Amino acid sequence: MAGAAEMRKVEFTWMPGGHEEMMTLNVGPQHPATHGVLRIVVTLDGEVIVGAEPVVGYLHRGKEKMGEALTYHQFIVHCDRLDYLSSNLNDIAYCEAVEKLAGIEVPPRCKYLRVILNELSRIASHLVYVGTGALDIGAATVFFHAWREREKIYDIFDLITGHRMNYGFARIGGLQADFSGEALAAVRAFTEEFDERVDGYEYLLTRNRIWWERNKDIGVIDAPTAVNLGLSGPNLRGSGVARDLRVHEPYAAYEDFDFEIPVGTVGDCFDRYMVRIQEMRQSNRILEQALDKLPGGEIFAEDRRFVLPPKERLLTSHDHQGVYPEKAVMEELIAQFKVITGAGIEPGEVYHAVEASKGELGFYIVSDGSNRAKRMRIRSPSFVNLQALAPMAKGRLLSDLIAVIASLDFVLGEVDR
Amino acid sequence: MEALKDALREKFGSRLVPLDGAKDMEGYQVPAGLLLPLCRFLAGESPVRFEQLTDVTAVDEFPGEPRFRLVYHLLSLSSNRRLRLQVLLGGGDPRIDSVTSVWAGADWLEREAWDMFGIRFEGHPDLKRILMPLDYAHFPLRKDFPLRGIDPGRHYREWDRGRKA
Numbered sequence: 001m002a003g004a005a006e007m008r009k010v011e012f013t014w015m016p017g018g019h020e021e022m023m024t025l026n027v028g029p030q031h032p033a034t035h036g037v038l039r040i041v042v043t044l045d046g047e048v049i050v051g052a053e054p055v056v057g058y059l060h061r062g063k064e065k066m067g068e069a070l071t072y073h074q075f076i077v078h079c080d081r082l083d084y085l086s087s088n089l090n091d092i093a094y095c096e097a098v099e100k101l102a103g104i105e106v107p108p109r110c111k112y113l114r115v116i117l118n119e120l121s122r123i124a125s126h127l128v129y130v131g132t133g134a135l136d137i138g139a140a141t142v143f144f145h146a147w148r149e150r151e152k153i154y155d156i157f158d159l160i161t162g163h164r165m166n167y168g169f170a171r172i173g174g175l176q177a178d179f180s181g182e183a184l185a186a187v188r189a190f191t192e193e194f195d196e197r198v199d200g201y202e203y204l205l206t207r208n209r210i211w212w213e214r215n216k217d218i219g220v221i222d223a224p225t226a227v228n229l230g231l232s233g234p235n236l237r238g239s240g241v242a243r244d245l246r247v248h249e250p251y252a253a254y255e256d257f258d259f260e261i262p263v264g265t266v267g268d269c270f271d272r273y274m275v276r277i278q279e280m281r282q283s284n285r286i287l288e289q290a291l292d293k294l295p296g297g298e299i300f301a302e303d304r305r306f307v308l309p310p311k312e313r314l315l316t317s318h319d320h321q322g323v324y325p326e327k328a329v330m331e332e333l334i335a336q337f338k339v340i341t342g343a344g345i346e347p348g349e350v351y352h353a354v355e356a357s358k359g360e361l362g363f364y365i366v367s368d369g370s371n372r373a374k375r376m377r378i379r380s381p382s383f384v385n386l387q388a389l390a391p392m393a394k395g396r397l398l399s400d401l402i403a404v405i406a407s408l409d410f411v412l413g414e415v416d417r
Numbered sequence: 418m419e420a421l422k423d424a425l426r427e428k429f430g431s432r433l434v435p436l437d438g439a440k441d442m443e444g445y446q447v448p449a450g451l452l453l454p455l456c457r458f459l460a461g462e463s464p465v466r467f468e469q470l471t472d473v474t475a476v477d478e479f480p481g482e483p484r485f486r487l488v489y490h491l492l493s494l495s496s497n498r499r500l501r502l503q504v505l506l507g508g509g510d511p512r513i514d515s516v517t518s519v520w521a522g523a524d525w526l527e528r529e530a531w532d533m534f535g536i537r538f539e540g541h542p543d544l545k546r547i548l549m550p551l552d553y554a555h556f557p558l559r560k561d562f563p564l565r566g567i568d569p570g571r572h573y574r575e576w577d578r579g580r581k582a
Contacts, residue, residue: 056547056548057546057547057548057549057550060548060549062557064533064558065557065558065562065564066564068558069564100441225521227468227469227494228468228469228520228521228522229521229522230469230470230471230520230521230522230523230526231522241494243494248497249497348438348439348440349438349439349441350439350440350441351441351442351472351490351499351501352441353471360471362471362472362490364472364474364488364490366476374476375474375476375477377472377474377488379471379472379474379490383525383529384522384525384526386525387521387522387524387525416548417548
């Protein structure tokens, strides 16, 4: 295979390029291969890319401004709309950041359930990469195979949260609800068959000659450049840097699990593909361990500043005979009201980063003591990763740009925020 | 941990003020003129190398003065540590040296800080708006920018006028 790539390199050298008549081509903002509303202004010499400038902002909704105008609880649903392919991950990351700022410790069961949600989200997101990445290059079959498992994950999320997308399931100090037995059984059933499914994608792609030709030695970025550019997540690991926040800065309950950090060697599109494939297997391992070791107990923290009281304790209305529910008390209703209108957090600031499916997702929250954040900074992995597009695509063919876009695996909701 | 502190004290003396309040990571308040030499030192010479710039952002302290608090989050992959740098900038004409020459990844982060807060990064290769339209006149994340925006229908009206003409 290396021979084939060599041949293509030779082609470039004799390609007639007077460098006088460059062509400017707009890829996007409405183009299926740009995975959203990304516009890339490509300068071409013949079919060779001389420059590629991503133009972002078409999906800018001002999430950070909204984060500074809403109470801490109200902002949870907005985090869903950042990386909408792995919404749960964003919600949980945000809630963990607020918990860190307010000094709330969640119970172990909640941590484990969050790990399960995180890893399911990660698998779902990587499946989108495998499916659409292959589809962009022309391998339509993989798309259907990947979507089949993604559908199953979405069904599981439907069982757990009641939604297929944009769950809003995480809460500051816990989760909206405990998992049902049915949901846990569904996750178990999924983990049992998923490794075999990954074998299936690998069977279709890993040794596929066309996939090799389109991905090997394309979009190469070496480790020092990748680090200097600020890359994180699978894009950084594809270049051979073993950095995973789940291992290096453990949050939730990740220190309890045994898993490996897959890394690439040369940092081309194929390495990034292999990293994501193996990460799905590792995520599956984590899921299995989380189900095996799932502790019992509460899912909500003790801290009543942020945690809603149990519903049956709320004094809301009496029945038709004028009898109030037995356990209901007025104090809990007042507590509920105070939580909903927002509890203040002591002045301070915190940066909390998690390993999202795309890389390092960080929340930098500055509190001035009120019930709204003074600064809600979202450090999104896709935004920083997208800077690598130009160096990766430069000197390659226009068709390689599609492979590079797919392998960077960004989500525009998170880039533009 | 001590090695870095000692090296910074030796090199920059008392001009760096440690930030004690934060619980999540250590940090320093840096005079604006010292930022670029400090970043060069941290990325290339210090005992703990900060190979990656994770984030650049600002906090608007409006109506307080100095108005902007520019915050840099640095990451050392080799020793798994983070560092926060903070620069205070006045509200009149906030400018600071760009660190793109140290970390290439600062490019878009600084463009975003310019776009959202109007902080000028001198020496940046191509400082222009990134999320807002290129001809936008305001800085949305400043505290005196209203939540509903300023004249949000402008683009639609211009488009509509063009359509009818």
